[in-house]
Amino acid sequence: xxxxxxxxxxxxxxxxxxxxxxxxxxxxxxxxxxxxxxxxxxxxxxxxxxxxxxxxxxxxxxxxxxxxxxxxxxxxxxxxxxxxxxxxxxxxxxxxxxxxxxxxxxxxxxxxxxxxxxxxxxxxxxxxxxxxxxxxxxxxxxxxxxxxxxxxxxxxxxxxxxxxxxxxxxxxxxxxxxxxxxxxxxxxxxxxxxxxxxxxxxxxxxxxxxxxxxxxxxxxxxxxxxxxxxxxxxxxxxxxxxxxxxxxxxxxxxxxxxxxxxxxxxxxxxxxxxxxxxxxxxxxxxxxxxxxxxxxxxxxxxxxxxxxxxxxxxxxxx
Amino acid sequence: xxxxxxxxxxxxxxxxxxxxxxxxxxxxxxxxxxxxxxxxxxxxxxxxxxxxxxxxxxxxxxxxxxxxxxxxxxxxxxxxxxxxxxxxxxxxxxxxxxxxxxxxxxxxxxxxxxxxxxxxxxxxxxxxxxxxxxxxxxxxxxxxxxxxxxxxxxxxxxxxxxxxxxxxxxxxxxxxxxxxxxxxxxxxxxxxxxxxxxxxxxxxxxxxxxxxxxxxxxxxxxxxxxxxxxxxxxxxxxxxxxxxxxxxxxxxxxxxxxxxxxxxxxxxxxxxxxxxxxxxxxxxxxxxxxxxxxxxxxxxxxxxxxxxxxxxxxxxxx
Numbered sequence: 001x002x003x004x005x006x007x008x009x010x011x012x013x014x015x016x017x018x019x020x021x022x023x024x025x026x027x028x029x030x031x032x033x034x035x036x037x038x039x040x041x042x043x044x045x046x047x048x049x050x051x052x053x054x055x056x057x058x059x060x061x062x063x064x065x066x067x068x069x070x071x072x073x074x075x076x077x078x079x080x081x082x083x084x085x086x087x088x089x090x091x092x093x094x095x096x097x098x099x100x101x102x103x104x105x106x107x108x109x110x111x112x113x114x115x116x117x118x119x120x121x122x123x124x125x126x127x128x129x130x131x132x133x134x135x136x137x138x139x140x141x142x143x144x145x146x147x148x149x150x151x152x153x154x155x156x157x158x159x160x161x162x163x164x165x166x167x168x169x170x171x172x173x174x175x176x177x178x179x180x181x182x183x184x185x186x187x188x189x190x191x192x193x194x195x196x197x198x199x200x201x202x203x204x205x206x207x208x209x210x211x212x213x214x215x216x217x218x219x220x221x222x223x224x225x226x227x228x229x230x231x232x233x234x235x236x237x238x239x240x241x242x243x244x245x246x247x248x249x250x251x252x253x254x255x256x257x258x259x260x261x262x263x264x265x266x267x268x269x270x271x272x273x274x275x276x277x278x279x280x281x282x283x284x285x286x287x288x289x290x291x292x293x294x295x296x297x298x299x300x301x302x303x304x305x306x307x308x309x310x311x312x313x314x315x316x317x318x
Numbered sequence: 319x320x321x322x323x324x325x326x327x328x329x330x331x332x333x334x335x336x337x338x339x340x341x342x343x344x345x346x347x348x349x350x351x352x353x354x355x356x357x358x359x360x361x362x363x364x365x366x367x368x369x370x371x372x373x374x375x376x377x378x379x380x381x382x383x384x385x386x387x388x389x390x391x392x393x394x395x396x397x398x399x400x401x402x403x404x405x406x407x408x409x410x411x412x413x414x415x416x417x418x419x420x421x422x423x424x425x426x427x428x429x430x431x432x433x434x435x436x437x438x439x440x441x442x443x444x445x446x447x448x449x450x451x452x453x454x455x456x457x458x459x460x461x462x463x464x465x466x467x468x469x470x471x472x473x474x475x476x477x478x479x480x481x482x483x484x485x486x487x488x489x490x491x492x493x494x495x496x497x498x499x500x501x502x503x504x505x506x507x508x509x510x511x512x513x514x515x516x517x518x519x520x521x522x523x524x525x526x527x528x529x530x531x532x533x534x535x536x537x538x539x540x541x542x543x544x545x546x547x548x549x550x551x552x553x554x555x556x557x558x559x560x561x562x563x564x565x566x567x568x569x570x571x572x573x574x575x576x577x578x579x580x581x582x583x584x585x586x587x588x589x590x591x592x593x594x595x596x597x598x599x600x601x602x603x604x605x606x607x608x609x610x611x612x613x614x615x616x617x618x619x620x621x622x623x624x625x626x627x628x629x630x631x632x633x634x635x636x
Contacts, residue, residue: 274595277592
């Protein structure tokens, strides 16, 4: 068995490290959804996490491990999504400046969120090249520490703390399903579940229009995410060098679902559970509902990854 | 002090009676909303209650007290809202048929909800007269028991169990705010808080466009609700003979807020807490936010009364 970048011990240490800052989110159930799915579902509500997404766990764990010297120089990343807000808040929590590279096309609502947590934003053209070179420049100029959104062992260990809390509260799960984009959350979940609860299988759930993780595992190498098209805007990126081998070893399979199923699942959660989740967070429930026979009668944990949606642009509005 | 229709002992008995059927809903807090309101807010989440509203508590308590003979004849009410769904489910829980009179103008989504809980619906013209005579006919023909949505001592005692749980979890509240329509929830809240937590003041929150409770208390007699106009569709009715004297004696004041403030408060809860609440449930927070100075630095309990909204017609959509 190859040496993985993070272990259950790292996840436990991360849990202790972030405890003063992160919420222990509730695990909710719904009789109505159990009846619809014909299985017992346990929802780990990371939409209630700080900044509205699990991303705060990983960012906080990474920032909490930095030295005073590193904190004084600040942290940096390129992101237009939940990781940017998470890193901004994690930095502020420890008195570190956060420098975020964002494409100039990022929606105003996301700029405001990141700026609201006190980060300094550098805008660039909306290409990966432009984002990476803008980040490089920041690192050179300021000597700040880059915190990658998923290809970072402390981030992976931090994301695993959601599954740790879920399995602490509901130990006897047959299956845990998490969404997969870059693979940080799914890696952390897989490490935790496979070491803590032998016999609990871990599945990834991925939009059919951004199925690079599915194809990467099928081909045995990391494939890029080429022109992904999905409403699940948190799941567009490719796997990383660190996350790929963890998924290879510990994830039973990746289940793909189309956008219509994702929107249906998202709306069901809103209507039945009265909670807001973003499209990316609905992908695991969509995977269960589209494959009922393989989940029937089981006890299934689902990581609801986040709840940041633009209320003026809901996916079912015409 | 006049004899009230329900006491703290009745509320405690109701709590025990409904415990096997109702959810003990969580009390949630939000750092972000506390900062905005400059006070400490404790939200009792009845949007997570069965049927999505506190109404299940009162209906269940009333149904649970019926004899086998009464249960066999069924229960009845006229309502197009949450009480209809609550009575339908409470009836089904005890094996009693539920007969609901609804105006033929009731939206399809509400008909389906009530029918989905197994109730038999009688449609009538959308006037109070037509509703009452259709209900009378049902009672005559079937001998079933009418369960009024608020002017019923067992219903009032049942609604009080939400405040009982809230004060059990957060005993040291300065203030509890509940919305007021017919006054069932506010009466139950006032009985519970005034007897359980002396010194905790109870406020009602009412839409300015349906302010009959405010005017009734000012004039010392029950005034009808004439052509109410508000987005808070659960708060349109007038007070009843049973609820009015309880509010007179135990509620410090009724705070009125306009629809714009209600929609702003509703959206804030969605965005910051990631939970769905209906417009009526946002009225107490709107009352706090529109009168910040009088709540500053306090510990305020808020009853989020329900979460049943039509996701295709959100109040901020144009």
